[in-house]
Amino acid sequence: MRRRLDGATAVVTGATSGIGLATSRLLADHGCRVVLVGRDQVALRRAARQTGGVECLVDLTSPDAADTVVRAAGGQVDLLVNNAGVGWAGPLEAMPADQLGSLVEINLVAPLRLTRAVLPRMLARGDGHLVLVSSIAGYMGVAGEAVYAATKAGLRAFADSLRLEAADRGIGVSLIVPGAVDTNFFRRRGQPYSRRLPRMASADAVAREVLHAVQRDTAEVFVPRWLRLPARLRGAVPRAVDVLQRRLG
Ligand SMILES: NC(=O)c1ccc[n+]([C@@H]2O[C@H](COP(=O)([O-])OP(=O)(O)OC[C@H]3O[C@@H](n4cnc5c(N)ncnc54)[C@H](OP(=O)(O)O)[C@@H]3O)[C@@H](O)[C@H]2O)c1
Structure with missing residues (x-):
C-alpha cells in the first residue's frame, strides 16, 4: 500500500540546505504541509518561500x-524526516572534546529526542512515518570519521529497534x-570529499529516495543502490572488507 502524502504534516530537520531542502521541496510538491527546521534564518525564510512551508528556527x-518543533507543527x-547532521574529519585524538559532544548531540541525540516527542501522537492515531538519514559510514566505518560513523551507526540501531517496536502499531520507519x-x-566540516567511489549523488536524488521510502514503507535505502553490497559484505566477512577498505583508501 502506498502512503498518501497529500495533506500530511511533514517535519524536515536540516531543511535549510542540501538533502533536507531538496526533500522539503519534493514533499511540498506532493501536497505535504512542511515544517522546516533549521538555524540559518535567511535560508529558512528562502526555503519557506520555495515550499510554502512553516519556519521553525531552532538549534536542535x-x-x-x-x-519547539512539535509546537511549530501544531x-x-x-511524517518526521530526521535529516539534520554535521560531519567532522580527522584523527580521533585531534578532535576537540566539545566538538565530539556537539556532533553526538546533533547527529544522534536530537533525532532520538524528536522521535520520542512525535511518537505518542502517531501511536494514538495508529499512523505515522519516521525517516532517519544515516550514512554508509554507519555501516562500513571510515578512518578519520570515527565519531561521525558512530553517530550514524547509532541511528541504524535506533531505526531497526523502533521498527520492531512500532511496525504493527501503524508506524513506518525508513x-x-x-x-x-x-x-x-x-x-x-572543512575537508573536501576526496574518494573516487562512491561518486557524489545529488541532493535531489537522495530526496527522491526518501519520498519513495515513505510512500512504499521501505525499511532501508542505499544511495546509490549498489552500496548495499559492500554494506552486506561488511556484515558477512568483516576482516576481508577491512583489508579491502585499507587498500582502497
Ligand atoms: N553530504 C553527504 O555526503 C552525506 C552523506 C551521508 C549522509 N549525509 C547526512 O545527510 C544529512 C544532511 O546533510 P547534507 O549533506 O544535506 O548537509 P548540509 O547541506 O550541510 O545540511 C545540513 C543541515 O543540518 C542543519 N543543522 C546542522 N546543525 C544543526 C543544529 N544544531 N540545529 C538545527 N539544524 C542543524 C543545517 O541547518 P542550518 O545551516 O540552518 O544550521 C542544514 O540544514 C546529515 O545528517 C548528513 O550526515 C550526508
Missing part, C-alpha cells in the same frame, strides 16, 4: 528543541543510507 541541540506530525552527496556538508 537546545534542550527544548523537540517541544501538535500533529504525520533508514536512508547515502554514500557521498553534493551538498554543503564537506565545506562545513
Whole structure:
C-alpha cells in the first residue's frame, strides 16, 4: 500500500540546505504541509518561500528543541524526516572534546529526542512515518570519521529497534543510507570529499529516495543502490572488507 502524502504534516530537520531542502521541496510538491527546521534564518525564510512551508528556527541541540518543533507543527506530525547532521574529519585524538559532544548531540541525540516527542501522537492515531538519514559510514566505518560513523551507526540501531517496536502499531520507519552527496556538508566540516567511489549523488536524488521510502514503507535505502553490497559484505566477512577498505583508501 502506498502512503498518501497529500495533506500530511511533514517535519524536515536540516531543511535549510542540501538533502533536507531538496526533500522539503519534493514533499511540498506532493501536497505535504512542511515544517522546516533549521538555524540559518535567511535560508529558512528562502526555503519557506520555495515550499510554502512553516519556519521553525531552532538549534536542535537546545534542550527544548523537540517541544519547539512539535509546537511549530501544531501538535500533529504525520511524517518526521530526521535529516539534520554535521560531519567532522580527522584523527580521533585531534578532535576537540566539545566538538565530539556537539556532533553526538546533533547527529544522534536530537533525532532520538524528536522521535520520542512525535511518537505518542502517531501511536494514538495508529499512523505515522519516521525517516532517519544515516550514512554508509554507519555501516562500513571510515578512518578519520570515527565519531561521525558512530553517530550514524547509532541511528541504524535506533531505526531497526523502533521498527520492531512500532511496525504493527501503524508506524513506518525508513533508514536512508547515502554514500557521498553534493551538498554543503564537506565545506562545513572543512575537508573536501576526496574518494573516487562512491561518486557524489545529488541532493535531489537522495530526496527522491526518501519520498519513495515513505510512500512504499521501505525499511532501508542505499544511495546509490549498489552500496548495499559492500554494506552486506561488511556484515558477512568483516576482516576481508577491512583489508579491502585499507587498500582502497
Ligand atoms: N553530504 C553527504 O555526503 C552525506 C552523506 C551521508 C549522509 N549525509 C547526512 O545527510 C544529512 C544532511 O546533510 P547534507 O549533506 O544535506 O548537509 P548540509 O547541506 O550541510 O545540511 C545540513 C543541515 O543540518 C542543519 N543543522 C546542522 N546543525 C544543526 C543544529 N544544531 N540545529 C538545527 N539544524 C542543524 C543545517 O541547518 P542550518 O545551516 O540552518 O544550521 C542544514 O540544514 C546529515 O545528517 C548528513 O550526515 C550526508
